[in-house]
Amino acid sequence: xxxxxxxxxxxxxxxxxxxxxxxxxxxxxxxxxxxxxxxxxxxxxxxxxxxxxxxxxxxxxxxxxxxxxxxxxxxxxxxxxxxxxxxxxxxxxxxxxxxxxxxxxxxxxxxxxxxxxxxxxxxxxxxxxxxxxxxxxxxxxxxxxxxxxxxxxxxxxxxxxxxxxxxxxxxxxxxxxxxxxxxxxxxxxxxxxxxxxxxxxxx
Amino acid sequence: xxxxxxxxxxxxxxxxxxxxxxxxxxxxxxxxxxxxxxxxxxxxxxxxxxxxxxxxxxxxxxxxxxxxxxxxxxxxxxxxxxxxxxxxxxxxxxxxxxxxxxxxxxxxxxxxxxxxxxxxxxxxxxxxxxxxxxxxxxxxxxxxxxxxxxxxxxxxxxxxxxxxxxxxxxxxxxxxxxxxxxxxxxxxxxxxxxxxxxxxxxx
Numbered sequence: 001x002x003x004x005x006x007x008x009x010x011x012x013x014x015x016x017x018x019x020x021x022x023x024x025x026x027x028x029x030x031x032x033x034x035x036x037x038x039x040x041x042x043x044x045x046x047x048x049x050x051x052x053x054x055x056x057x058x059x060x061x062x063x064x065x066x067x068x069x070x071x072x073x074x075x076x077x078x079x080x081x082x083x084x085x086x087x088x089x090x091x092x093x094x095x096x097x098x099x100x101x102x103x104x105x106x107x108x109x110x111x112x113x114x115x116x117x118x119x120x121x122x123x124x125x126x127x128x129x130x131x132x133x134x135x136x137x138x139x140x141x142x143x144x145x146x147x148x149x150x151x152x153x154x155x156x157x158x159x160x161x162x163x164x165x166x167x168x169x170x171x172x173x174x175x176x177x178x179x180x181x182x183x184x185x186x187x188x189x190x191x192x193x194x195x196x197x198x199x200x201x202x203x
Numbered sequence: 204x205x206x207x208x209x210x211x212x213x214x215x216x217x218x219x220x221x222x223x224x225x226x227x228x229x230x231x232x233x234x235x236x237x238x239x240x241x242x243x244x245x246x247x248x249x250x251x252x253x254x255x256x257x258x259x260x261x262x263x264x265x266x267x268x269x270x271x272x273x274x275x276x277x278x279x280x281x282x283x284x285x286x287x288x289x290x291x292x293x294x295x296x297x298x299x300x301x302x303x304x305x306x307x308x309x310x311x312x313x314x315x316x317x318x319x320x321x322x323x324x325x326x327x328x329x330x331x332x333x334x335x336x337x338x339x340x341x342x343x344x345x346x347x348x349x350x351x352x353x354x355x356x357x358x359x360x361x362x363x364x365x366x367x368x369x370x371x372x373x374x375x376x377x378x379x380x381x382x383x384x385x386x387x388x389x390x391x392x393x394x395x396x397x398x399x400x401x402x403x404x405x406x
Contacts, residue, residue, distance in 0.1 A: 012361070012385060012401065013375030014217045030382055148367075158215065162385040162401060164351075166378050172216030175369050179233055182215060182365040187392040189399070194387065196397055198215065198365060 002127050003134045006144050007062060007157035008171050009035070009193065015168035017141055027168050031161045034192025035059065044088045046108075055190035062157060066091060067133025068126035070119070072143035073097035076112070086110070089138075092129040094122045096143055119146050141169050148175045153200055156182065160194045205330050206337045209347050210265060210360035211374050212238070212396065218371035220344055230371050234364045237395025238262065247291045249311075258393040265360060269294060270336025271329035273322070275346035276300035279315070289313070292341075295332040297325045299346055322349050348377045356403055359385065363397045 009031040010016045016031065018024035035041050039050035040060035050056065068091050076095045086107040087093075095114050104112040115122040126135040134155075137147050147153050158171075182198035189195075212234040213219045219234060221227035238244050242253035243263035253259065271294050279298045289310040290296075297316050304317040318325040329338040337358075340350050350356050385401035392398075 012359075013378070014373070026382070156215075160399075162387050164375065164378060164383040164385065166375070166380040166382075170217070172367065172369075175216070175367060177369040179229070179369075180367040182367065184365050184392060184397065187397065189387060189390040194390065194397075194399055196363075196392070 002067065002130050002132060003154040004123055004127075004147070004152055005066070005134050005136045005155045005157060006148065006153050007136060007159070008139070008144065009159040009161060010171050011161055011163045011165040013164050013166065014170045014172060015165040016171040017169040019168045023168060027165060030163045030165060031159075034159065034161055034190065044090065046086055046088075053191065054188060055192055055195070058188055058190070058195055065134045066136045067130030068092045068094065069136045069138045070094050070096060070122050070126055070143065070147075071138050072140045073099070074142070075138075075140040080112075083110075092126070093138075094126045094129075096122045119143065120150065120152060123147070123152055141171065141173075144171070145174045148172075151202070155185070155197060155199055157197045158195065160196075161192065162194075205270065205333050205335060206357040207326055207330075207350070207355055208269070208337050208339050208358045208360060209351065209356050210339060210362070211342070211347065212362040212364060213374050214364055214366045214368040214371075216367050216369065217373045217375060218368040219374040220372040222371045226371060230368060233366045233368060234362075237362065237364055237393065247293065249289055249291075256394065257391060258395055258398070261391055261393070261398055268337045269339045270333030271295045271297065272339045272341045273297050273299060273325050273329055273346065273350075274341050275343045276302070277345070278341075278343040283315075286313075295329070297329045297332075299325045322346065322353065323355060326350075326355055344372050344374065344376075347374070351375075351378045354403075354405070358388070358400060358402055360400045361398065363399075364395065365397075 011031050018027035037050050038056035038059050039052045040056045042050035069089050087110040090109040092111045096119050097114050100116050101114040137144050181201040185199050186197040221230035240253050241259035241262050242255045243259045245253035272292050290313040293312040295314045297318050299322050300317050303319050307315040340347050384404040388402050389400040
């Protein structure tokens with residue numbers, strides 16, 4: 001069965017996003033800087049450049065496993081204009097929201113569907129649309145944390161950039177208080193970040 | 204010149220210690236579980252067992268670089284009875300405290316000196332005593348965070364255990380709010396934890 005994946009970049013101190021609008025771009029650059037020059041990432045954005053490194057191949061492997069994605073409403077509203085007519089998902093996207101809306105078809109395999117009955121229901125719809133591939137919970141942080149707290153995540157792919165940020169929103173805030181065992185299943189110390197994929201062990 | 208090192212174990216969500224007394228031992232076991240069966244660690248405790256793994260050799264390398272250690276007063280008061288007559292430091296230890304006291308000599312190369320004029324002064328005394336080796340800021344968390352916030356740390360050695368804990372005291376709380384660049388200088392994905400050593404880049 002297809003798996004539910006969280007894949008996020010953080011600083012060494014676990015910051016995944018700025019907590020204020022001023023911080024947002026600085027944190028974004030600091031934790032995601034490793035990705036922008038990868039050939040695989042650039043290809044997904046419709047660009048024809050970047051370098052074919054071990055990290056580029058890791059990113060490609062991770063991307064190719066994904067058959068559908070979940071995103072939160074705030075992330076959708078903020079970013080949708082930038083994603084344009086040929087968005088970088090190249091897969092069905094399920095937006096978890098309180099506001100219903102008609103499904104939107106885009107170029108390159110992306111569609112936007114609006115799911116109003118919660119993250120678990122959105123995962124089920126995404127799984128059905130994923131064609132046997134995995135489901136990525138792409139963000140924002142609040143959606144990722146909801147899914148982690150509800151025990152809905154099978155694998156966590158961490159990309160840790162070599163920087164301390166000190167303040168901001170942490171990937172693992174609000175995930176509950178019980179010890180959850182992880183099993184490392186893949187690892188790469190790349191030029192731009194340290195990458196570890198963990199399987200979440202069910203109790 | 205000898206370096207100032209922080210070396211700590213955390214969970215994947217960055218928890219280094221329990222925030223309540225009930226949590227303390229559970230978190231301790233979860234984040235330090237990787238260390239207890241290493242041959243090198245057992246040898247430092249005066250025990251003659253454990254396994255000679257890659258992680259044991261990493262721990263030994265890290266330990267052999269250390270010529271003096273700093274600890275906070277609360278850690279000293281809590282743990283000193285357990286450390287006994289032949290403590291596991293095997294090096295001069297400088298206790299950062301407000302309460303002065305005479306230097307105490309123990310077996311196996313350990314001594315306890317009480318420094319009342321702050322962490323920077325304690326580092327200078329430890330450096331002078333380290334015989335050209337490095338100075339380890341061993342804990343507690345509050346002392347480690349003071350040293351990080353004051354820009355006194357040259358290298359950070361992270362041992363990340365594969366577990367999410369969800370609540371507790373984070374290694375990187377209270378370290379200030381400025382981006383600090385790190386450079387990875389060593390890495391090992393071991394059986395018990397993921398280990399990354401970073402150099403702290405001065406601005």
